[in-house]
Amino acid sequence: MSTGATKKLVSKTAAPDGIAVHAVDLCRIYGEGDTAVNALCGVSLDVPNGHLTAVMGPSGSGKSTLMHILAGLDKPTTGTVEIAGTEITNLSDSELTRLRRKHVGFIFQFFNLLPMLTAEENIVLPLEVGGRDIDKDWLDEITGKVGLANRRKHRPSELSGGEQQRVAIARALVLRPTVMFADEPTGNLDSRTSGEILQLLEEMVKDYGQTTVMVTHDARAASIADRVLFLADGAIERELPRSEPGAVLAAMNELSR
Amino acid sequence: MIKVALRGLLGRKLRSALSAMAIVLGVAMISGTYVLTDTINGSFNSLYKEIYKGTDAYVAARTPLKANQNAQSPSIPESLLAQVRAVKDVRVADGGVTSFPVSIIGKNGKVIANGGAPNLGFSVNPKISVFNSLTLVSGSWPSPNQVVIDQGSAKKGGFKAGDMIGILGAGPEQKMRLSGIVKFGTSNGILGSTLAGFDLETAQKVFDKVGKFDFIQAAAKPGVSPAKLAQELQAALPASVTVKTGQAEAAKQTSDTSASISIIRDFLLAFAAIALFVGIFVIVNSLSITIAQRMREFATLRTLGASRAQVLGSIVGESLIVGVIASVIGLLLGFGLARFLMWVFGRAGLELPANAMVILPRTIWVSLIVGVVVTLIASVRPALRATRVPPIAAVREGATLPPSRFHRFRTVGSLILVALGFLALLDGLFAKGLTTKQILFTIGAGALFIFIGVALVSARFVKPLSRFVSPIGVVAVVALSVLVWPISILIWAIKHAAGNATEFPSVAPDKIMNKLALRNAIRGRERTASTAAALMIGLALVTLVSVFASSLTTSFKGAVDSIFTGDYAVTAANGFTPIPVSAAKAAAKAPGVEAIASVRVGEALVYKKTAQVSAVDGNASQLFKLTWVQGSQQTLDTLGSTGVLVSDSFAKSHHLKLHSPVGIVTPDGRPLSLEVAGIYKPPTGGSPLADVTISAKRFDSAFQNPLNEFTLIKMKGGQTAANTKALGRSLAKFPNAKAQTKQQFVDAYISVINQALTILYVLLAFSLVISFFGIINTLVLTVFERTRELGMLRAIGTTRRQARRMIRHEAVITALIGGALGIVLGMVFGALLVERIKNLSFSAPDRLPYINFVLAGYPLVFFAVAAVIVGIIAAIFPARRAAKLNILEALQYE
Numbered sequence A: 001m002s003t004g005a006t007k008k009l010v011s012k013t014a015a016p017d018g019i020a021v022h023a024v025d026l027c028r029i030y031g032e033g034d035t036a037v038n039a040l041c042g043v044s045l046d047v048p049n050g051h052l053t054a055v056m057g058p059s060g061s062g063k064s065t066l067m068h069i070l071a072g073l074d075k076p077t078t079g080t081v082e083i084a085g086t087e088i089t090n091l092s093d094s095e096l097t098r099l100r101r102k103h104v105g106f107i108f109q110f111f112n113l114l115p116m117l118t119a120e121e122n123i124v125l126p127l128e129v130g131g132r133d134i135d136k137d138w139l140d141e142i143t144g145k146v147g148l149a150n151r152r153k154h155r156p157s158e159l160s161g162g163e164q165q166r167v168a169i170a171r172a173l174v175l176r177p178t179v180m181f182a183d184e185p186t187g188n189l190d191s192r193t194s195g196e197i198l199q200l201l202e203e204m205v206k207d208y209g210q211t212t213v214m215v216t217h218d219a220r221a222a223s224i225a226d227r228v229l230f231l232a233d234g235a236i237e238r239e240l241p242r243s244e245p246g247a248v249l250a251a252m253n254e255l256s257r
Numbered sequence B: 001m002i003k004v005a006l007r008g009l010l011g012r013k014l015r016s017a018l019s020a021m022a023i024v025l026g027v028a029m030i031s032g033t034y035v036l037t038d039t040i041n042g043s044f045n046s047l048y049k050e051i052y053k054g055t056d057a058y059v060a061a062r063t064p065l066k067a068n069q070n071a072q073s074p075s076i077p078e079s080l081l082a083q084v085r086a087v088k089d090v091r092v093a094d095g096g097v098t099s100f101p102v103s104i105i106g107k108n109g110k111v112i113a114n115g116g117a118p119n120l121g122f123s124v125n126p127k128i129s130v131f132n133s134l135t136l137v138s139g140s141w142p143s144p145n146q147v148v149i150d151q152g153s154a155k156k157g158g159f160k161a162g163d164m165i166g167i168l169g170a171g172p173e174q175k176m177r178l179s180g181i182v183k184f185g186t187s188n189g190i191l192g193s194t195l196a197g198f199d200l201e202t203a204q205k206v207f208d209k210v211g212k213f214d215f216i217q218a219a220a221k222p223g224v225s226p227a228k229l230a231q232e233l234q235a236a237l238p239a240s241v242t243v244k245t246g247q248a249e250a251a252k253q254t255s256d257t258s259a260s261i262s263i264i265r266d267f268l269l270a271f272a273a274i275a276l277f278v279g280i281f282v283i284v285n286s287l288s289i290t291i292a293q294r295m296r297e298f299a300t301l302r303t304l305g306a307s308r309a310q311v312l313g314s315i316v317g318e319s320l321i322v323g324v325i326a327s328v329i330g331l332l333l334g335f336g337l338a339r340f341l342m343w344v345f346g347r348a349g350l351e352l353p354a355n356a357m358v359i360l361p362r363t364i365w366v367s368l369i370v371g372v373v374v375t376l377i378a379s380v381r382p383a384l385r386a387t388r389v390p391p392i393a394a395v396r397e398g399a400t401l402p403p404s405r406f407h408r409f410r411t412v413g414s415l416i417l418v419a420l421g422f423l424a425l426l427d428g429l430f431a432k433g434l435t436t437k438q439i440l441f442t443i444g445a446g447a448l449f450i451f452i453g454v455a456l457v458s459a460r461f462v463k464p465l466s467r468f469v470s471p472i473g474v475v476a477v478v479a480l481s482v483l484v485w486p487i488s489i490l491i492w493a494i495k496h497a498a499g500n501a502t503e504f505p506s507v508a509p510d511k512i513m514n515k516l517a518l519r520n521a522i523r524g525r526e527r528t529a530s531t532a533a534a535l536m537i538g539l540a541l542v543t544l545v546s547v548f549a550s551s552l553t554t555s556f557k558g559a560v561d562s563i564f565t566g567d568y569a570v571t572a573a574n575g576f577t578p579i580p581v582s583a584a585k586a587a588a589k590a591p592g593v594e595a596i597a598s599v600r601v602g603e604a605l606v607y608k609k610t611a612q613v614s615a616v617d618g619n620a621s622q623l624f625k626l627t628w629v630q631g632s633q634q635t636l637d638t639l640g641s642t643g644v645l646v647s648d649s650f651a652k653s654h655h656l657k658l659h660s661p662v663g664i665v666t667p668d669g670r671p672l673s674l675e676v677a678g679i680y681k682p683p684t685g686g687s688p689l690a691d692v693t694i695s696a697k698r699f700d701s702a703f704q705n706p707l708n709e710f711t712l713i714k715m716k717g718g719q720t721a722a723n724t725k726a727l728g729r730s731l732a733k734f735p736n737a738k739a740q741t742k743q744q745f746v747d748a749y750i751s752v753i754n755q756a757l758t759i760l761y762v763l764l765a766f767s768l769v770i771s772f773f774g775i776i777n778t779l780v781l782t783v784f785e786r787t788r789e790l791g792m793l794r795a796i797g798t799t800r801r802q803a804r805r806m807i808r809h810e811a812v813i814t815a816l817i818g819g820a821l822g823i824v825l826g827m828v829f830g831a832l833l834v835e836r837i838k839n840l841s842f843s844a845p846d847r848l849p850y851i852n853f854v855l856a857g858y859p860l861v862f863f864a865v866a867a868v869i870v871g872i873i874a875a876i877f878p879a880r881r882a883a884k885l886n887i888l889e890a891l892q893y894e
């Protein structure tokens, strides 16, 4: 049944308009010979512009692996990935870096802010690293949006986990990337803060049309997505359109059975 | 716990190896120094044994002076030999003469010499073989007016038996037939000394010792002990001579030599100590960082029931293992270093008499104990900190090490330490009545305190310091990148052609990476400060040397300009061996000489202390311009046989006025009664005269074999090509004398100083290398620690080059902080040292020039640039590691 489900998700040829990420037949094998692990196998998908796509699945099902490959941080053993129309699986390190500067934003589970920079400096870091000018209005807008307007000069150590993740979100958004990847963005937060962060992510997608791929274990998190993909043993087993947490949870339970 | 320690070490091979480097180098310096000096000592020991093996009793002049390598002991009358032979237990006796410099002139007309090794001359008597320690290699023993020379000189000069050869003794150069080539016992060379041997009469003529012996050797009849023979001889001979057994004489000569070798040894060991001190900083720092990174591990051990003592034990155990391994490697490396140096000496012609390395047990245990103890000392503080890690840190994310109990007092404490250090330094430098040992100890302790104190307190000022040096670093790096740009482009082109696409090399600074580096340097302020401190120590000492050098040379130049009113100076070609008095006489005959005056220097007993006495001759008043306290220029020419000229400081310390009597005892024990004829103020920059100066006439009658230090000449028309030529021609028979213009004279002296200083730079380079490894080590540890951050930076678009640049700039900032602190401290030390030397009084063992503090700018700029380069090079390896990190692994790194 998996093949049938995947087929629908992807156009076999080049990425049509409106598709941010286009992946075909991704396989990722770790190790060699007897100890080889098939972390990902035969995965194809399109990430449409302006959509929030959630990826769920049991631990070890290959979610992070998939996300890393889509983001160009890892190379698939076979298969291809296009971001904004550029095939990325054969790019050199510096070409990939350049691509990431323009098209990819990241939100990490452990925030990964630089402790010696202020919130604002952390936010504009991708621009500075890429040697791009800072759009003051946009900066003000997103800092306001993530609710840090009056915490700009604070260091990460002076911010709560939720606030730190807000900084991270603003940092990912400052580039207005083609696609933003988030690996368990709420994995390190309590449930109330998680809710706020999820709401923020949802707003980003709604208000700015920010294409986002989010890996999560949390059914509530998945429920804000336009689409939920379920991964098991390295393959996409199922897809749900926007659903209530209950439905997502049910689908998850079914999967692990 | 040892097992845990061992595991830990293996898991951090690179880190452990990098910090062990400091111990390896320091210990290598210690063991290398011991082996080298012991080997030289051993060689001389066996050499002297060999020379005196047939001598039962040794007769020489009695001298009240303290033994001095450079001063020749006085001669004894020839007639004593008959008296010796008349003693009934004497089987055979013979007298001989020896002298230096007695130079062999090469075919190019220049003196054959190896480095600064002496040119020795002596009489040979092959007929009495018990006293002859020479072996003939080729040719025959010398007949009258013939000479034998050593193998090394023969080879260097391309001479073979039968050739005519120039010999320069007390008079002008003489041509003699080379009758044969010899060697000393079994050895090929004696540390580069050249040897010229003559039959007795020829030797006496060449050395200007006709009718004299320097020593008489005697062998006893069978059954008579050397001691008994010596006793009998002493009883039979006048009190002006001493008689020793051959063994005692060999022992005395050995101990004279080893006394000067032990000075060299202690000097080298001092540099080893500096290197190890720098090493301590490096090790403390890297241990502190590793321990901070392993906090979770320690906390986990604690939750599993490990006691504080066990945690302490595991860290100290690790250090012990590192210390032992590093010390053993250092010990062996030291052997290699000694071998290498002997080889270098050999290549420079300074061959050792015997070539077997002497490795005493003391060398082994001192090296190992020092290495291990230093490592343990370095591990104490970090280990104690580790014991304060609470078990809870095992489960807490981002826990930090609890601050030490004394943390609050740190700034005040370190400032007090700096203050105490300066007090000790000032005390050591300026307090009166300290022995040399006390002075060195106090100064050393003071410097130690200052360095530690500044290192500790600088952690407080890393922020302003980093901000201050960062832009300098940016400018320097850009400038250096521009310099090497063509090469970078070439490398890029080659890589490009090979299909290896890298970014086009750019020289523009990367603002954001520089900013991140600056913030990182400030963030890890403790480690930035102590890494910089290691470099600071080496650079402070290098700066001190440089400041000292510039003060010395500039002051010297000033002194020469103000005091010498002549046009030319005649000195030895090598700049420091004295020249025969007859050379000045020859120069005086050159056409156009208007005035000529020489300075002789000898050693005598002045107020019961061995000190230098100088003498002036000829038209001294026209060639030296002194600043007079009592007397006038005229005094220089009218010292006569009783007049003595003293410096104002000497006059003050001995309460002398005009006409005060001054007592001097000559080397052969004759008292001279003199009275003060003039008091002058020596110029800053070096006095050409000793504290006590008499007339050359008096000098020549009181001192045997007088030699000139230098001769000054005033020529009609001043410095002209014709005059230079005329002087050169007049000195043709004196190949070791050189007529120089005033400027050349100054330059020659300065180049001798600079050569000596180069040795100091080379020795300090060891400390700099250790601090260089310290920077590498800190950066490697930092890269480990910030792996996740680096992963994130790469993920959000940082290129590999940017990552490298970030690490590099942090290294440059660290190096520049070390450089800035070191240069400033070095200047302060230099100013103090110069101030001290300025106030040197008569008690000083040598005529150290009176100098003024002079700051030469460009060496300091050079050191700053060198610091930047050290930073850049130290960063290469860690930066590559940072750039090569796999982004995904880095992001998952704990």
Ligand SMILES: Nc1ncnc2c1ncn2[C@@H]1O[C@H](COP(=O)(O)OP(=O)(O)OP(=O)(O)O)[C@@H](O)[C@H]1O
Pocket: A030, A031, A037, A038, A039, A057, A058, A059, A060, A061, A062, A063, A064, A065, A066
């Ligand atoms: N570097 C690696 N080397 C070998 N195997 C790996 C590596 N990284 C991941 N794997 C394996 O690949 C599979 C997929 O791992 P992945 O990290 O993608 O899972 P995940 O769905 O993100 O799990 P989780 O929910 O626990 O984060 C797992 O079986 C894992 O053990």
Ligand SMILES: [Mg+2]
Pocket: A063, A064, A065
């Ligand atoms: Mg995962």
